[in-house]
Amino acid sequence: MTAILLGGAGRTGSRIHDRLRRAGRPVSYASRRTGFDWDDPSTWTPAITSATALYVCYSPDLACPGVAEKMAALGRAALSAGVERLVLLSGRGEQGARASEDALRDAGVPTAVLRCSWFQQNFSEHFLAGPVRRGRLRLPAPDVREAFVDLDDVADAAVVALTGERPDDATYELSGPELLTFADAAAVLASAMGRPVTFEPATVTDFVADLALDGIPSDEAEPLAHLFTEILDGRNASITEGVERMLQRPPSTFAAYAQRAAAAGAWA
Ligand SMILES: NC(=O)c1ccc[n+]([C@@H]2O[C@H](COP(=O)([O-])OP(=O)(O)OC[C@H]3O[C@@H](n4cnc5c(N)ncnc54)[C@H](OP(=O)(O)O)[C@@H]3O)[C@@H](O)[C@H]2O)c1
Incomplete structure (x- = not known):
């Protein structure tokens, strides 16, 4: 291979x-x-x-x-x-x-x-890292639950698919093991960081303004806002078995990710 x-x-x-x-x-x-x-x-x-x-x-x-x-x-x-x-x-x-x-x-x-599902690492390696570091998540997110998936699980699954004995022709829905709202996620992050992280529903304009603080231009921020307003309507509010099917172990929790990222200094 x-x-x-x-x-x-x-x-x-x-x-x-x-x-x-x-x-x-x-x-x-x-x-x-x-x-x-x-x-x-x-x-x-x-x-x-x-x-x-x-x-x-x-x-x-x-x-x-x-x-x-x-x-x-x-x-x-x-x-x-x-x-x-x-x-x-x-x-x-x-x-x-x-x-x-x-x-x-x-x-x-x-x-x-x-x-x-949504990547857990969006909160530490992507567009939500700055808002989490500042302790204030202002998102155009509805009160909907998402099964955030750990990128380390996604990478482990990709390695299995790339190296398995026979080529696989199948679809795997990969999610984390629990359903959390963005307010729940903020609380888990605050606990891992040992300092407050608030969550406030916000307009797309506020969201774009917050991302501008991290140098993310509006032509990148606006499509990200689409993810909140279109995709997060409850259609993905379910836990899937893809990680277990591919890795024969449960997916990693959001709390485990948050603790790992905090220990690695993601929001220092
Ligand atoms: N974020 C989420 O929650 C989520 C959830 C499900 C699926 N996804 C999907 O995940 C994908 C992003 O994955 P990721 O986070 O691993 O990517 P990423 O970190 O954004 O990396 C993308 C890579 O693509 C390369 N790239 C960018 N534009 C390119 C171009 N025009 N031609 C060739 N290479 C290009 C970049 O390297 P260079 O600068 O060297 O080109 C970069 O290393 C997207 O398809 C997204 O839809 C995301």
Whole structure:
């Protein structure tokens, strides 16, 4: 198995890379910094020719308009290049993402889809890190529960899919083990950090203003607000068995993540 991680230098990809490297498996990244660009299909075949397994992590989001067409083309390129298996990072409850999953599979390369809940690490490694550090989560989030999933569980699952004895053609819904509102999450974070983290429902304008404090421009913040206003309507308010199915162990809790991140100085 030679794995290439497409769009794989980020939060999920770096974790998968570390795990494969530690296991002595051949693995490399492909992203703009290595000449691979989702917006330039002429860069795709050169990036994947030596791969037998591909991890596919699309940026900014698999649900964006036009991505299904790109996934269909990538599937065909992978088949021609002799790739034996694909592992696709996807999101739960997104119609556009579902179309991209189907399009990638259509070419016929066995595809394991990891359809994930909200990442726990959004609170420490992504757009919510600054608000948590300042102790004030102002979010356009309804009073809905989400089963936040640990990226270390997602990475462990991706490694299983990339290295399993036979290529897997299946979809796994990956979630954490409990349903929490954002107010619940704030309370867990406060307890792990040993200082207050408040949660207030807010407008999209307030949310965008808070993210601007961390240098996140409005053209990035506004699509993130969409995640709160569209996806978090209760459609994903259920716990799934994907992590247990793939890893034969329960998923990691939000409290365990929060304690680990606090101990590592994520909000210092
Ligand atoms: N956040 C969530 O809660 C959540 C939940 C479910 C699913 N997802 C999905 O997770 C994915 C993001 O995963 P992640 O957090 O691991 O990613 P990430 O940390 O944002 O990393 C993305 C990587 O993609 C590369 N990249 C960006 N634009 C590119 C382009 N045009 N061409 C090639 N590479 C590009 C970047 O490297 P370079 O700068 O070198 O190009 C970066 O290393 C998205 O598809 C999202 O929909 C997220």
